Amino acid sequence: MKKTNKKYILARYSLVVGVMLLFSAFIVWDMFKTSVMYSNDWNRKADSILTSEVPIEPERGKLLADNGTVLAANLQYYTLRIDWFTAGIKDSVLMKNIDPLCDSLAAFDNSRTANQWKEKLLGDREKILNNKTKRNRAYRVFRRMLSHGEYERVKRFPFFNLAKNKNGLYYERESKRCKPYGSMASRSIGSVGKDSTSSTLHGRSGLEMALDTLLYGKPGVAKHIQLTHSIVKAESVPAVKGYDITTTINVALQDIVETELYNMLHETDARWGTAVLMEVATGEIKAISNLEWKEQFGDYVEGRNNAVLGYEPGSVMKPISMMVALEEGVISNIDEPIVTGTSWMYEGRVITDPHGGAQLTPRQIIETSSNIGMSKITVKRFGSNPGGFRNKLEQMGFFEPFHSGIGGEQTPIIHKLGNTRADRVALTRMAFGYSTLIPPLSTLAMYNAIANDGKYVRPHLVKKLSREGEPDSIIPVTYIRKQVCSPENAQKLRTMIHDVVWGSRGTARKWVQDDKVEIAGKTGTAYTITPDGHYGTTKRLAFCGFFPYEKPRYSCIVLMLGANRGAGASSGMVMRNVARKMYARGFLGGAPSYQQAGTEAKEVAQNFATLYASTNKKTNNNVKKGLSMNKATVFKTPEAMKQGVPNVRGLGIRDAIARLENAGLCVRFNGAGYVVEQSLAAGTPFTRGQVINLRLTH
Helix, strand or coil: CCCCCHHHHHHHHHHHHHHHHHHHHHHHHHHHHHHHHCHHHHHHHHHHHHHCEEEECCCCCCEECCCCCEEEEEEEEEEEEECCCCCCCCHHHHHHHHHHHHHHHHHHCCCCCHHHHHHHHHHHHHHHHHCCCCCCCCEECCCCCEEHHHHHHHHCCCCCCCCHHHHCEEEEEEEEEECCCCCCCHHHHCCEEECCCCCCEEECCHHHHHCHHHHHCECEEEEEEECCCCEEEEEEECCECCCEEEECCCHHHHHHHHHHHHHHHHHHCCCEEEEEEEECCCCEEEEEEEEEEECCCCEEEECCCHHHCCECCHHHHHHHHHHHHHHCCCCCCCCCCEECCCEEEECCEEEECCCCCCEECHHHHHHHCCHHHHHHHHHHHHCCCCHHHHHHHHHCCCCCCCCCCCCCCCCCECCCCCCCHHHHHHHHHHHCCCCCEECHHHHHHHHHHHHCCCCEECCECEEEEEECCEEEEECCCCEEECCCCCHHHHHHHHHHHHHHHHCCCCCCHHHHCCCCCCCEEEEEEEEEECCCCCEEEEEEEEEEEEECCCCCCEEEEEEEECCCCCCHHHHHHHHHHHHHHHHHCCCCCCCCCHHHHHHHHHHCCCCCCCCCCCCCHHHHHHHHHHCCCCCCCCCCCCCCCCCCCCCCCCCEHHHHHHHHHHHCCEEEEEECCEEEEECCCCCCCCCCCCEEEEEEEC
């Protein structure tokens, strides 16, 4: 009988079938548990995924200058990467395109030649593909991020212009806040950063922080939707873009103010400086600059916003104290003499006036900046009630916040006084700007009221809100007080402040007088307090005023720390230089006539000019010192004109512009190098704001 393995085969087959049946039973059991026993739990989980909401980040609004020029906006930047493991990349196609690709890369980024780009791409690719331990699917092409325009350009390069699955090219996109004008008004514009809890971008300083709720917009909502093959996010509530905010900043005026402040800081070796330019009638802040010395940069850069921080103002406080005296009726005739002297003992403390006299009128008290005179006037009214001085300022609205839109804005601090001897002494010091903490912007607002016939307009940086180019709301001119003082008293104060610059004993007469713009303003000096609580030798130097005097259009304050000159020769000259440039560029009335310039261009001198070195002595000295040229020849400068158009033929463009703008001309030029022709002949008469064309050559 023939033997077979049938029973063994059947046994094995039965075992396999049994295992499969057992496995199938487990699957059926799990399906039963999932679909029947635990169906409610799984349904709740599915519902939670499909009903969960994901926030959509809104687009942040733009910050704009007064004419719509962008000061800050969100831009998209791209990190470009290649996934060399993409299946569609063919070596033959890559090698065919590698040379033209590298030529394009070298033209786009000249940090490497075409051969170096080729060596880098192919070398890095080989290392990545041969690395068995790590599959790097995020090879970065450029170290820096690309703008949208640059990204679109790179996408058109050879090989990169193939379909994504054939070149492995992809990007990571990130939104960044950009300032086209760089550091210009940077501290006032402010910065943004990610919120620590939600990782969303919000303002951290300046306008970005003060107006964050308007700029940020309103987040949208996206929900998960089940499709055939996947779950996707779909927008259910659209995000609302933030407002575009038009500020009051004028780019041209901002450039003038920053440039003049920067130049004076360098000239005087000051530690920091701040300047604010405001429109008298509206309170619009047209320019604001805060520069301070940074050792790591070796230069003055945008620093903290000192314009809204409290400092002892010094004698720029005196016109404000005089306003209180006029409103309280302590004085009415500003030409009536008051006994002052050069030294006055009050409550056991001596107040001195080195440049005082036996008697001074209220006009002369402001003109000569008399501490004794201002103290006596204030004590006459408030000596028996020192706290009344602060109360009067409070009634005037001096301590009310401006809500100007500037981040970190502080209000003035003047302590409430009782009626002790120390309080009476403190009153005298408050009258001339000590024992107080007053932000420069608050001082400027009061001077602006003096220039504005007593109307106490609110300083502000925001002009208009809009969305998608459509205006939403216009910010109106508002007043802290409709009248902080009477128009008559405002006129008296303007006369006093005018004497500071134009009077025979005025503290600013030597530096701020100008034959093109009549400026009125007050100097102020205050010593800083050292860490041990005593006054040191470093000074804060202020100048606050307005121009033109007869019909004031702009008010301005400049404050500098540690300058090596007096207040008039430092802060005062910044304001004078700003006013002169504004005059030359037509900001003070009478726009330049460009049609007239065309006819004057026919008067171009035919003789070729002699070329000169810079007329700036400091520049010449720096060059000689830097090149160790102690015996360098100093060339003569172009012949100066006693009147009429200045002679600038032969000068470099910087010197030429400075000379012509200071004279009141509007400059246009073409070419580079030195001036060889000027459309208005030297010495000929001209009118303010007239255009002069210059031709330059090397």
